[in-house]
Amino acid sequence: MSNTDLHPPTTATAPLVDGPALWPAQAHTPSVLGRQLVIERGEGSYIHTTDGRRLFDGTAGLWHANVGHSHPELAQAAYSQMQRLETYHTFARFTNDQAQALGERLASISPIERSKVILNSGGSDAIDVACKLARRHWQREGRPSKQLILSREFAYHGLHAYGTSIAGLEFNREGYGTESLVPETARVPVHDADALERIIHEIGADTIAAIVTEPVQGTGGVNPPAPGYLDKLQRLARENDILIILDEVITGFGRTGTMFAAERYQVDPDIVTFAKGVTSGYAPLGGILISPRLWEPFYRDSPDTPVFRHGSTYGGHATSAAVALAHLDLLEREQLIPRVRELETVLDQQLSALAERNSAVQDVRVAGLLGGVTLNENLSAERVADEIIELGFISRPLRGNTLQISPPFIISNDELIAFVNAIDEAITTEMTR
Template identity: 75%
Template sequence: MTLTDPTTSSDAGAVLDGPALWSAQAHMPTVLGRQLVIDRGEGAYVVTTEGQRLFDGTAGLWHANVGHAHPELAQAAYDQMRRLETYHVFARYANDKAIALGERLAAIAPMERAKVILNSGGSDSIDVAAKLARRHWQREGRAEKTIVLSRDLSYHGLHAFGTSIAGLPFNREGYGSDSLVPETARVAQHDLADVERTILELGPERIAAIVTEPVQGTGGVHPPAPGYLEGLQRLCREHDILLVLDEVITGFGRTGTMFAAQRYGVEPDLVTFAKGVTSGYAPLGGVLVSPRIWEPFYVDSVETPIFRHGVTYAGHATASAVALAHLDVLERDGLVARVGELEAVLRQQLDGLAARQAGVVDVRVAGLLGGVELAPELDAVRVTDALVDLGFISRPLRGNTLQLSPPFIIADEELVSFVAAIEHAIIQEGNR
């Protein structure tokens, strides 16, 4: 890291120079010179350019479910690129891998007869789902149904719609208005009575959709309160509001079922997905669409409208080939069922941690998703820094919470060691 002359005469201090890469979600002055540069991966571990081997306790950004450097996924990408890197799926064109992936995803979707919209990632998926929800009601002749609701502490990516419906205020601040896309609002995180009050105050005739993560991730790993998702579905049905499940984190096994909708017994109108569809080996996301929504766009009539969606890499052939190979690995190796086994280990370990350490305010578990909420006097950022020194990666989330979401391929003893390292780092922080 080097210092350059300040570009202004401000009292803010010198302008810091560093790599050309502007890191994501970063307060740059405090990360420059401290970045961990990852050089390679080995299963559940990554290795830095300095040679430090780290247990990947977050699976990257919740996505490396089958671990890093899986040879079958690398081979799938290589083979596909040698044949056809990609071809777009606009209008009458398609490619064989995108078609095959659509069929595969429709067969495992948490709704019958789903159609599949493919794109490049989770933020894309949220934008498409929110637009499709509003487009649905316009087509129905109910033009007043435009409001998109989301929950307090929710995270839905950082495209325009995802920024607008975020339940984390800091992701909406600084853009000149409370909502980049107008007509959005937040509802209570767990309180169904409060959700219903909000619906009635805004007017159900004005609400297009409610978007929710089944398990809130970035907001601090919050599983739904008992009955909440079922109650949300009931409210949506009673008030003719579309239910959109954001399964970008939870999809493809993270909660012990292929989709969290199946774990919690919910039948959504739309499901967004990304991350786990390829285990992060290629950027791919999409939306699962129920017949209620897609059928009017498939009627054989000159009056049938077009839904104007699509990005250049939608249905990317190589990404689709990797996704197909990844789904093969999930099924062949029984990794979704394995998550259920690991959940029991994680829950036992975190319950024990909470019982032993007064600095642990709460622990939360759903599948292989865990959150450890620390007391205010403990700093989650410093704890995660200490964990790196111990050879483990966690991440500080909103609410002074530590993230645990390792790959599905780990052994029980690795999960036990991860929690033991967290306890060591908490004790170290408490003794500061």
């Protein structure tokens, strides 16, 4: 064996590809530098790039631009709030009126009765606090062995320490020196409830604090739950005293045709995480909704009542909260969630027809205004997504050689049909190369 075999060349010997100072997120950097689309403005369902392109935003940014871009009402809400108070923290005796108002509003629409709310800056923050609260609950209950967090194969729960640790996408956990940044985690198969039951038995329910699941997996390939899966997951959790953390960062606030997917799939969670759709991305905001089982012990009027040591500078940010309140008004007034249910029918019909006529389409999946188009392995979803951009539309390659469909709720029927037709054309173009 040569020295070269023992010590293979590293990227340090490869030519350096320099570029802008801003490090691209989730990217093989040399593959995107020089090809980046620089977005300078948006209007409704469209975005504009600095090189003059007008593109239909078929992914609503990263699943969040539900009411479209540059809505003047939401811009005005932020402007008006900043003129009064940009923000003030919510630690101890202090709070601010907008954070309080948003807390009440969220509790009133929560799928959890009598829920309390913790606010923070986004979905990854929400997952961190949800997992911490689950473990804190069992410690307070005097059951210290219940520490492990279960999650599903192909799951994506952000990229903070806990989100990285419970990721069901292996590549998001690799390269940090251990199998999981937080060691007390384990994965279960994506759709197999019998395997879930077996794993709970093997690991031991007395060691498991919670199971985290997206009702519909997003980044994992747009995977709606298999029939009966969430019902059995819920039954197993209750029988084994395991908390249910429902990750609604993508699905919350209407994406599946109900305010929360918990309603659509009849899940009764202990904690719901949310972000993205609470403001349609107009301000960074996320948080969790918490069941009485978890919050009541921290609210008892006693010197022995414990403290949940969690908080962040921008948790309850007044301007973000004001934008969220205006956004929730907009969703209701414009009846955008019922509109999602109408659009689901159109999307389902269009993708079913696409799968029938295009042999390169292996599978299609729809849940509300979430769609996934899985391509045969001889095609690259990444290259097809690039071709879709050339046709004036944005999709995104996901795990499993899948194309993402998650446009704004304001999309017209004709625009949705045109988007699916562009996907069809791009696939056909790529097949002929």
